[in-house]
Amino acid sequence: MHYEKITTEILEKLKAIVGPKNVVTDADAMQPYSHDEVTDPAYHHMPEAVVFAETAQQVSAIIKLANACHFPVVPRGAGTGLACGAVPEYGGLVLSLEKMNKILEINENGLYAVVEPGVRTSDLQEAAEKKGLFYAGDPCSGDSCFIGGNIATNAGGNRAVKYGTTRHQVYSVEVVNPTGRIVNLGARLQKQSTGYSLDQLVIGSEGTLGIITKATLKLLPKPKYALDLLAIFDDRRQAMGVVTKIIKAGITPTCVEFMDNITIKSVEKYLNENLQGSDNGNYVIVEVEGTSEDDLDDKAVVLDEVCTENGASSVLVADHNKIWQARKAFAEAVRAESLIVCKEDVVVPVDQEAALLDEILRLAQKYNLVTRIASHAGDGNIHLNILKNEDATYEDWDQRVKANQQELYKFIYAHGGRLSGEHGIGYKRKHLMEEFTDPGELEMMKAIKKALDPNDILNPGKIFDVE
Numbered sequence: 271m272h273y274e275k276i277t278t279e280i281l282e283k284l285k286a287i288v289g290p291k292n293v294v295t296d297a298d299a300m301q302p303y304s305h306d307e308v309t310d311p312a313y314h315h316m317p318e319a320v321v322f323a324e325t326a327q328q329v330s331a332i333i334k335l336a337n338a339c340h341f342p343v344v345p346r347g348a349g350t351g352l353a354c355g356a357v358p359e360y361g362g363l364v365l366s367l368e369k370m371n372k373i374l375e376i377n378e379n380g381l382y383a384v385v386e387p388g389v390r391t392s393d394l395q396e397a398a399e400k401k402g403l404f405y406a407g408d409p410c411s412g413d414s415c416f417i418g419g420n421i422a423t424n425a426g427g428n429r430a431v432k433y434g435t436t437r438h439q440v441y442s443v444e445v446v447n448p449t450g451r452i453v454n455l456g457a458r459l460q461k462q463s464t465g466y467s468l469d470q471l472v473i474g475s476e477g478t479l480g481i482i483t484k485a486t487l488k489l490l491p492k493p494k495y496a497l498d499l500l501a502i503f504d505d506r507r508q509a510m511g512v513v514t515k516i517i518k519a520g521i522t523p524t525c526v527e528f529m530d531n532i533t534i535k536s537v538e539k540y541l542n543e544n545l546q547g548s549d550n551g552n553y554v555i556v557e558v559e560g561t562s563e564d565d566l567d568d569k570a571v572v573l574d575e576v577c578t579e580n581g582a583s584s585v586l587v588a589d590h591n592k593i594w595q596a597r598k599a600f601a602e603a604v605r606a607e608s609l610i611v612c613k614e615d616v617v618v619p620v621d622q623e624a625a626l627l628d629e630i631l632r633l634a635q636k637y638n639l640v641t642r643i644a645s646h647a648g649d650g651n652i653h654l655n656i657l658k659n660e661d662a663t664y665e666d667w668d669q670r671v672k673a674n675q676q677e678l679y680k681f682i683y684a685h686g687g688r689l690s691g692e693h694g695i696g697y698k699r700k701h702l703m704e705e706f707t708d709p710g711e712l713e714m715m716k717a718i719k720k721a722l723d724p725n726d727i728l729n730p731g732k733i734f735d736v737e
């Protein structure tokens with residue numbers, strides 16, 4: 271892949287577009303933009319410049335300049351990604367959207383919000399809540415990631431079981447396309463059959479097909495009643511297997527989350543707190559919403575029965591803040607244990623999840639892997655963290671991780687699964703994407719990229735390389 275370097279002349283043109291204060295070339299100041307939340311330095315790359323855009327018109331002018339001078343542009347939100355999607359693998363420009371951070375409208379009658387891409391997800395949740403409303407998108411990184419990043423990765427999170435992923439929260443997006451044109455995709459409608467769903471194509475495209483500069487998002491009335499139950503299982507497989515039973519019992523939970531015992535112990539150590547059942551228990555956290563206290567009680571009774579019948583040693587009403595603090599501390603707890611971690615984000619149909627867990631455990635034993643497992647179990651998405659063994663060299667560990675991936679992904683694809691449930695492909699998984707994706711499907715994806723971005727300047731080398 272050959273690109274032109276960002277010359278002094280180009281820097282002057284960039285300064286003319288966004289103002290000198292919004293163009294950064296100092297190495298120390300650019301360092302945070304050389305990586306996302308993937309802590310392994312093997313995946314870090316320095317940009318040649320970082321530019322902060324404040325308007326869609328500026329984004330458009332930058333993209334037109336990139337096409338004219340042929341340098342890559344990597345859009346970046348908060349940099350909380352876990353696939354190196356915002357990392358400038360081929361150098362060039364990191365284009366930060368962090369200054370486009372206004373909530374432009376919360377419309378109580380129409381139940382929607384209009385936001386810029388740099389709005390923090392939790393800020394939108396809070397702003398909606400102040401008006402008695404509710405934004406359903408809820409990634410565990412919500413207090414740091416941005417809406418633009420959520421849309422670009424089709425972020426999932428805790429409430430996807432009931433409310434779907436980020437793409438289900440979006441009415442429409444304003445996008446700067448790869449040739450620099452500002453276009454509006456989608457509409458604030460409940461239905462439409464009006465040509466291709468280009469909004470849905472851009473959502474989840476990881477910044478390769480367009481830069482999101484504004485979004486109109488769905489809001490809902492805030493649920494009045496909610497309850498968190500913690501079911502503790504001695505047996506990991508029984509814990510994972512309970513998900514389908516809950517759904518078959520006619521309950522639509524908001525979330526069903528799983529943490530295995532060793533992960534609970536890791537979180538316990540990180541938080542310096544005693545967690546219930548941590549001796550040998552595995553957690554299933556179930557959140558349900560109801561129309562009244564009685565409705566919630568009825569659901570709690572059913573959930574208690576289902577979990578107990580399926581092997582739970584206890585089922586407790588959990589303290590909402592405490593239990594979610596423990597679940598959300600998973601990533602930090604792992605990071606405190608090791609900075610060298612391979613984070614798998616695999617997804618299978620929910621009824622295959624217990625079998626996948628078995629396979630993960632079998633392979634971990636076979637390849638002597640140190641694992642920590644938490645999962646959005648309600649939607650089949652398992653986060654398998656593989657920590658470097660303290661006594662292993664990087665090369666030895668990396669070889670075992672790669673051998674594990676080969677077997678794991680064969681299993682996953684044979685069981686109807688995919689590489690990533692919510693974190694995306696970025697450039698970290700693109701070799702696996704190339705290997706495991708149906709060749710016809712991959713060819714269509716590449717044809718779309720080539721047609722929309724003929725100069726391959728927008729986030730090149732992410733998801734796949736265009737030959």
Ligand SMILES: Cc1cc2nc3c(=O)[nH]c(=O)nc-3n(C[C@H](O)[C@H](O)[C@H](O)COP(=O)(O)OP(=O)(O)OC[C@H]3O[C@@H](n4cnc5c(N)ncnc54)[C@H](O)[C@@H]3O)c2cc1C
Pocket residue numbers: 306307344345346347348349350351352354355356367387408409410411414415416417418419420421422423424425426427428476477478480481482483601602692693696729732
């Ligand atoms: C502790 C922790 C917990 C997490 N939990 C979850 C979770 O529960 N669910 C989940 O899905 N993810 C989770 N993540 C991953 C991450 O937070 C999400 O992928 C998030 O959506 C990334 O948002 P961001 O603003 O940080 O984007 P970035 O990391 O900056 O970018 C991610 C990708 O989006 C592109 N991009 C960013 N902004 C734009 C834009 N405006 N236009 C076009 N492209 C853009 C980038 O080029 C890149 O490809 C977690 C991460 C951490 C560290």
